[in-house]
Amino acid sequence: MQILQGDAARHALSRNFSEIPVPESVLARNEQLYGERLTPEQVVERILADVKVRGDEALLDWTQKVDGFRPTLKVSDEDIAAAEIDPELHAAIRLAIRRVTDFYQKQPAHGWIDHGPGGALGQLVRPLSRVGVYVPGGLAPLISTLIHTAVPALVAGVPEIIVTTPPNRDGQIHPAIVVAARELGISQVFRVGGAQAIAALAYGTESIPRVDKVAGPGNLFVVIAKKLVFGQVGIESLPGPTETLVIADDSASPRYVAADLLAQAEHLGAEPVLVSTSRQLLTQVQAEIGGQLEALPEPNRSWARDSIQSRMKIVLASDLTEALELSNLYAPEHLCLLTRDPWSLLGGVRRAGGVFVGEASMEALGDYVAGPSHVMPTGGTARFMSPVNVRDFQTIISIVGVNAAELAQIGPAATVLARAEGLEAHARAIESRLSEQD
Ligand SMILES: NC(=O)c1ccc[n+]([C@@H]2O[C@H](COP(=O)([O-])OP(=O)(O)OC[C@H]3O[C@@H](n4cnc5c(N)ncnc54)[C@H](O)[C@@H]3O)[C@@H](O)[C@H]2O)c1
Numbered sequence: 001m002q003i004l005q006g007d008a009a010r011h012a013l014s015r016n017f018s019e020i021p022v023p024e025s026v027l028a029r030n031e032q033l034y035g036e037r038l039t040p041e042q043v044v045e046r047i048l049a050d051v052k053v054r055g056d057e058a059l060l061d062w063t064q065k066v067d068g069f070r071p072t073l074k075v076s077d078e079d080i081a082a083a084e085i086d087p088e089l090h091a092a093i094r095l096a097i098r099r100v101t102d103f104y105q106k107q108p109a110h111g112w113i114d115h116g117p118g119g120a121l122g123q124l125v126r127p128l129s130r131v132g133v134y135v136p137g138g139l140a141p142l143i144s145t146l147i148h149t150a151v152p153a154l155v156a157g158v159p160e161i162i163v164t165t166p167p168n169r170d171g172q173i174h175p176a177i178v179v180a181a182r183e184l185g186i187s188q189v190f191r192v193g194g195a196q197a198i199a200a201l202a203y204g205t206e207s208i209p210r211v212d213k214v215a216g217p218g219n220l221f222v223v224i225a226k227k228l229v230f231g232q233v234g235i236e237s238l239p240g241p242t243e244t245l246v247i248a249d250d251s252a253s254p255r256y257v258a259a260d261l262l263a264q265a266e267h268l269g270a271e272p273v274l275v276s277t278s279r280q281l282l283t284q285v286q287a288e289i290g291g292q293l294e295a296l297p298e299p300n301r302s303w304a305r306d307s308i309q310s311r312m313k314i315v316l317a318s319d320l321t322e323a324l325e326l327s328n329l330y331a332p333e334h335l336c337l338l339t340r341d342p343w344s345l346l347g348g349v350r351r352a353g354g355v356f357v358g359e360a361s362m363e364a365l366g367d368y369v370a371g372p373s374h375v376m377p378t379g380g381t382a383r384f385m386s387p388v389n390v391r392d393f394q395t396i397i398s399i400v401g402v403n404a405a406e407l408a409q410i411g412p413a414a415t416v417l418a419r420a421e422g423l424e425a426h427a428r429a430i431e432s433r434l435s436e437q438d
């Protein structure tokens with residue numbers, strides 16, 4: 001694989017925000033499904049328009065066309081109550097819920113009201129009323145993603161959460177997703193995925209209630225649908241196909257670096273990036289990836305191979321300062337620091353969804369039980385977006401409660417600004433109270 005350096009590396013790691021790259025395999029599948037090479041955006045526009053008008057019928061038709069079956073949309077209360085899984089998996093789900101909850105309970109998320117001599121000013125914080133959580137399930141049933149999206153919403157105080165996730169080939173949702181929902185106290189779970197699920201949450205259908213905000217990651221169809229429904233509903237961010245940038249120096253273990261890159265490469269459409277100050281390490285990691293890839297079972301091997309062959313980037317940096325500069329330019333979802341002194345690099349990190357510091361903090365651990373939500377901004381959106389967190393599920397209401405004495409002090413300046421804007425009624429509204437005080 002080509003080793004990039006300097007300007008070539010900078011160019012390869014710069015993002016083009018005007019268009020989301022569409023893999024050839026997606027266009028080929030669209031040709032099969034729709035008889036023409038529609039872009040995902042064209043497909044999503046059709047789906048959104050159809051679900052808006054035809055509701056549940058459109059959900060079922062699109063699921064039939066894309067996923068190959070017509071599911072019963074709602075998981076019944078009986079099915080939620082009866083879902084059973086292996087006790088070890090059940091315990092792991094409980095541990096993940098506990099650790100993610102503990103993490104978000106530490107996030108400052110309260111309002112404030114400052115009562116001073118001039119009256120009161122402040123910010124009220126209120127939870128959203130109803131939130132939709134999308135749980136990806138096209139290739140892998142992402143049980144953990146339900147936990148990592150719903151827990152911050154629950155900590156924020158959201159009283160109603162609606163979950164949608166694509167069912168598997170039998171038209172069923174993985175029982176562990178149902179058990180996780182039950183553990184979280186969520187009773188509304190729907191068997192529908194892709195853009196049609198996002199449309200249902202945004203517009204509402206006969207079965208699926210319209211929500212205030214849609215959260216959760218997904219493939220290109222999900223990401224584009226969230227982008228297009230924004231405004232009709234809120235969205236937390238645009239977490240799409242995952243990406244991991246590893247910064248490694250000559251002290252790093254090639255085995256660990258390869259393992260961390262492959263762990264994320266096995267997500268569909270993932271982009272693995274390795275930046276190292278050691279040419280020798282780059283060579284060793286490539287050899288390791290080859291060996292570890294062959295040892296993976298199918299279909300994971302094919303998914304990972306596609307990410308490695310189609311999107312992996314390998315960069316030789318002159319020093320760790322340049323490595324960080326390239327990482328900040330790329331703004332990765334995950335930044336993994338596998339260097340001699342990883343904590344010393346933290347001060348130079350400007351843009352990333354999450355930073356994984358040192359050998360024991362591999363990103364795969366963060367996917368499950370470390371604590372912070374694994375739902376993080378991708379595609380370079382870490383420049384302006386954050387991982388899912390409590391604030392995503394709250395609104396802030398500003399409070400103005402100044403008293404008459406304060407009004408007398410600051411009112412005249414407001415009338416000056418109002419008249420400078422040509423807004424006479426504004427100025428008179430203020431003056432009407434000022435004159436009463438004379
Ligand atoms: N950034 C994050 O925080 C984060 C977290 C978890 C997962 N992810 C990403 O989520 C993604 C999950 O993808 P997935 O595909 O496995 O599951 P998914 O649930 O996101 O998408 C599957 C659905 O996409 C729709 N779809 C697929 N092909 C289509 C087509 N040609 N036309 C119309 N609709 C189509 C179908 O309805 C299908 O049910 C991965 O890329 C993974 O990296 C990201």
Ligand SMILES: N[C@H](CO)Cc1c[nH]c[nH+]1
Binds near residue numbers: 145367
């Ligand atoms: N690494 C993915 C994107 O952050 C999330 C995930 C869920 N399950 C396993 N991994």
Ligand SMILES: [Zn+2]
Binds near residue numbers: 242263
């Ligand atoms: Zn993962």
